[in-house]
Amino acid sequence: MRDAVSRFVRDGDTVVIEGFTHLICFAAGHEIIRQGRRDLTLARLTPDLIYDQLIAAGCVRKLVFSWAGNPGVGSLHAFRRAVEGKRGEGGNTRALEIEEYSHFGMVARFSAGAARLPFWPLRNYGGTDLPRANPRIKTVACPYTGETLATVPALNPDVTIVHAQRADAAGNTQMWGLLGVQKEAAFASTRVIVVVEELVEETVIRSDPNRTVIPGMIVSAVVVEPWGAHPSYAQGYYDRDNDFYVAWEAISRDPAKLGRYLEEFVHGVPDRAGYLAKQPGLAARLKAKERLSRGVNYGF
Amino acid sequence: MTVVAARELRDGEVVFVGIGLPNLACNLARATHAPNLVLIYESGAVGAVPERVPVSIGDPALVTGSLMVCGMADVFQLFLQNGKIEVGFLGGAQVDRYGNINTTVIGPYERPAVRLPGSGGAAEIAVHAQRTLIIAKLNARAFPERVDFVTSPGQRSGGRTRRELGLPGAGPVKVITDKGILEADGTTGEMTLMALYPGVSPEDVQARVGWPLARRDRLATVDPPSARDLRLLREVLDPKMLYLKPKGDGKTA
Numbered sequence: 001m002r003d004a005v006s007r008f009v010r011d012g013d014t015v016v017i018e019g020f021t022h023l024i025c026f027a028a029g030h031e032i033i034r035q036g037r038r039d040l041t042l043a044r045l046t047p048d049l050i051y052d053q054l055i056a057a058g059c060v061r062k063l064v065f066s067w068a069g070n071p072g073v074g075s076l077h078a079f080r081r082a083v084e085g086k087r088g089e090g091g092n093t094r095a096l097e098i099e100e101y102s103h104f105g106m107v108a109r110f111s112a113g114a115a116r117l118p119f120w121p122l123r124n125y126g127g128t129d130l131p132r133a134n135p136r137i138k139t140v141a142c143p144y145t146g147e148t149l150a151t152v153p154a155l156n157p158d159v160t161i162v163h164a165q166r167a168d169a170a171g172n173t174q175m176w177g178l179l180g181v182q183k184e185a186a187f188a189s190t191r192v193i194v195v196v197e198e199l200v201e202e203t204v205i206r207s208d209p210n211r212t213v214i215p216g217m218i219v220s221a222v223v224v225e226p227w228g229a230h231p232s233y234a235q236g237y238y239d240r241d242n243d244f245y246v247a248w249e250a251i252s253r254d255p256a257k258l259g260r261y262l263e264e265f266v267h268g269v270p271d272r273a274g275y276l277a278k279q280p281g282l283a284a285r286l287k288a289k290e291r292l293s294r295g296v297n298y299g300f
Numbered sequence: 301m302t303v304v305a306a307r308e309l310r311d312g313e314v315v316f317v318g319i320g321l322p323n324l325a326c327n328l329a330r331a332t333h334a335p336n337l338v339l340i341y342e343s344g345a346v347g348a349v350p351e352r353v354p355v356s357i358g359d360p361a362l363v364t365g366s367l368m369v370c371g372m373a374d375v376f377q378l379f380l381q382n383g384k385i386e387v388g389f390l391g392g393a394q395v396d397r398y399g400n401i402n403t404t405v406i407g408p409y410e411r412p413a414v415r416l417p418g419s420g421g422a423a424e425i426a427v428h429a430q431r432t433l434i435i436a437k438l439n440a441r442a443f444p445e446r447v448d449f450v451t452s453p454g455q456r457s458g459g460r461t462r463r464e465l466g467l468p469g470a471g472p473v474k475v476i477t478d479k480g481i482l483e484a485d486g487t488t489g490e491m492t493l494m495a496l497y498p499g500v501s502p503e504d505v506q507a508r509v510g511w512p513l514a515r516r517d518r519l520a521t522v523d524p525p526s527a528r529d530l531r532l533l534r535e536v537l538d539p540k541m542l543y544l545k546p547k548g549d550g551k552t553a
Contacts, residue, residue, distance in 0.1 A: 020343050020372060021358020045372075046420075069417030072319065072356035072542070083415045100404075102419035103342060104376040111373050123381055126465035127400075127453030128423050133409045148466065177363045178343045179371040235360050242355050291364055 001195070001228075001271065004221040005031045008191045012061075013158040014041040016189065017050060020180035021071055022235060025163035025195050026050050027228035027272045033057040034266060043155060045106045045181065049231065049248050052076040053266070055096060056258050062097040064155070066106045070252075073245050077252035100134050105152045110181050112154035113188025121149040160189035162214060163229045165237060167194050168202045171219025174211040177235025183213050191220040197237050199224045209298075225272050230282065238286040302328060302533060302544070303525035305389075305435045305476040314338045315387045316380065316425050319357045321435050322389035324533070324543045327353065331532055340379060342421040344370050353537050376421070380428045383468065388429025390422050390472075394447040395436050397511045398489050399454030399472035401426065402447035409449060419451050426452035431470045438477040438508040445511040455489030462489075479505050481522065485514065495520035 009015060009032055017025050029050040032040075036059075042051050043064035048071065054060050056078035068079050082096035101109065104124055112120035121140060131137040131150075140151050162182045167173040173194045175182070186192045194214060199222070205212060231241035251257045269275045276282065305325035309315060311334040317326045327350065330337045339348045343358040347367025354362055363369055370378070379385060392401035393416050403422055407413035426432055432452075436442055450457050455471050462471050475482040475491055479500045482491040493505055493515040506513050525533075538544050 021356055022343075022360065065418065067417050067420035068415075071358060075417075080415045084412060100418055102423040103372065103421040104380070104424040107372050107376055122376075122424075123466075123468070124424050124427055126427060126467050127450060127457030127460065127462070128419075129404070129409070129450045130419065130423060133404070133449070176369075177360060178345065178358055178369065180344070181372045183371060184373060233360055235363055239360060240355065245355075288360075 001027060001031045001223045001225055002035075004193050004223050005035055008159050008193055008220055009035075009037055010158070011037055012039045013037075014043060016043050016157040016160040016185050018044060018160065018180055018182045018185045019163055019229070019232065020045060020178055021240070022178040022180065022233060023163040023175065023182070023229050024048055024050055024232035025161050025228055026230060026232065027225045027275075028161045028193065028195055029054055030266045030272070030275065033059060033262065043106075043157060045103050046071065047076060047079060049076070049245065052078045052248070052252055053262065055079055055082055056252070056255070057262055057266070060096060062099065064099045064101075064106075066101045066103045070245060070248055072242070074249050078255075078258060081255070099136065100130065101137065101152060102130065105130075105137065106155075107181050107184070109152045109155035110184035110188050112152070113156040114184040117154060119151045119153050121151050123149060125150045155188060157185065157189040159191040159193065160185045161193045161195065162186055163195045163234070164213070165196065165234055166198045166200045166204070167196045167222050168200055168205050168216070169222060170202065170216035171214070171222045172202070172205045172212055172216040173214040173219065174205060174208070175213050176211060179213065186214045186218060192218050193221045193223065194219050195223045195225050195228050197226050197228070197234055207298075227276055227282065228272055230286075233286075236288050236291075238283070238288055241282070241286055301435065301437070301476060301478045303529045304481065304522055305433065306332065306529075308433050308474060308476065309334050309337055309387060312336045312338075313386045314340060314384060315389060316340050316342070316385045316421075316429055317357065318388075318390050318422065318425070320391050321543055322391060322433075323354055323357065324538055325435065326389060327537055328529065328533060331537065332529065340375070340385065342372065342375055344372055344375050346370065346379070353542065355542065376424060380424055383428065383430070385425070385429045386431070388425035388432040388469070389435070390425060390432060390452060391435050392422075392452070394442055394444060395434055395475060395491075396443070396447045396454065397445050397491060398456040399434060399475060399484060399491050400447050400450045400457055401434065401452040401454065401472075402449045404449040404451045406448055422452045426454070426471065427467050427469060429469045432472045434472050434475040436475065436477060438479045438505065440508050440510055443509045455484050479508065488514075490514055492516060493519065495522050497522050498524060
């Protein structure tokens with residue numbers, strides 16, 4: 001992870017760590033904080049706890065998003081302080097710049113980026129104040145029907161980081177459960193880092209090709225990092241650590257507590273193994289139960 | 301309020317489920333009168349049958365045993381924009397006279413007094429769902445004449461009707477509150493008092509609404525929840541009171 005972040009994530013980059021509640025790569029986010037990246041533009045539908053941590057750590061210049069809450073719990077308080085004008089955390093003296101869409105808008109931005117088109121049309125935003133808050137949401141007249149459609153600009157990140165259940169050494173990556181917008185975000189990106197629970201042989205990938213979401217040809221680096229998505233989850237591996245999501249409410253509300261959290265669990269450990277060593281009992285509490293799929297016949 | 305909201309769902313309907321109380325109401329409906337309700341979550345789970353109350357709309361229990369799991373581009377384009385969603389179910393920090401919902405900011409956008417989470421999928425649900433239900437606790441702060449920011453369009457926004465704005469769905473047809481039910485007037489688009497909870501007067505409702513509230517000539521009385529509904533909610537669906545306890549902002553979208 002250290003090498004992948006060091007080689008592929010640079011100051012000033014537009015960085016995407018995707019995953020909708022599921023498969024959010026906290027391990028990569030923590031390594032970016034440890035390496036002290038600055039002036040990042042972070043994009044993601046739901047900034048979640050990981051971007052709240054990156055904001056508090058002073059890594060972020062701008063946030064592009066569509067729903068900035070603590071899912072099922074409440075607020076992201078470092079984000080709120082940065083937007084509501086209470087600054088000063090992590091040496092961050094400037095206001096956080098924001099660019100806001102809806103989920104459909106963000107998905108459409110990644111779709112345009114992945115297809116290497118300049119924009120994506122969608123039937124949306126009529127009667128909403130979102131285009132007023134974000135002038136990059138525009139309209140176009142359909143050349144066939146004359147209908148006015150909303151448009152959003154392509155999003156092409158410098159680097160996209162995707163957590164997944166398994167990949168082979170060449171980066172052919174398989175995931176299951178909620179798929180979010182990872183495929184589009186990866187194809188839209190200049191560089192792609194894949195982080196997996198398990199490294200498998202190519203024959204395992206080839207035995208179930210419909211499950212491959214990201215092909216090795218677009219992957220810059222593969223990192224093996226079991227439990228790398230904790231406190232989010234990996235279907236079939238471990239459940240969401242909801243206790244931590246609830247605890248984040250009190251931690252993030254108090255800048256001093258948040259600082260101590262980063263000191264202890266991010267700066268205070270060398271890597272993911274160190275982070276996990278501080279939390280014995282995670283596996284006993286969160287390991288997934290077995291619900292195997294039946295499998296299919298790929299023969300001809 | 302959750303029980304009253306659940307009653308609005310008909311068996312077999314396709315529902316796009318938002319986080320918080322809508323999530324609970326949909327799962328209550330599925331456990332009672334609407335076993336064939338098709339729950340679609342913006343996270344990509346279609347036909348979800350969660351074995352535990354989903355903590356969020358991205359809960360892994362939504363995947364296990366579902367009919368289909370798709371990417372979010374498919375959720376928004378192939379299901380929602382395609383017109384396949386019959387009911388959209390939304391909460392909101394502010395709801396106004398025409399059912400416009402604000403989940404973005406209290407105060408001016410550039411310098412907000414309170415920064416809320418934002419749209420999530422709520423803007424497009426309000427645009428595309430064939431009809432939308434809103435669930436929100438009644439109080440004057442939450443029900444102003446005009447919301448500070450229109451995140452999700454109601455029956456009329458900026459003086460223009462849904463037809464004039466080119467919005468495909470019927471928009472918010474009802475607002476389920478903890479005192480009574482408002483419904484959109486077919487002509488004016490105004491949210492109009494149609495039913496009261498037992499023991500609540502029209503004046504109680506008016507005192508918690510920031511505009512002169514129109515009312516139907518005959519106000520219905522909402523049936524109280526059955527013992528079975530309450531037992532299901534408290535013992536089976538939400539025993540840890542994740543949703544049923546009062547909470548701050550941040551649970552909408």
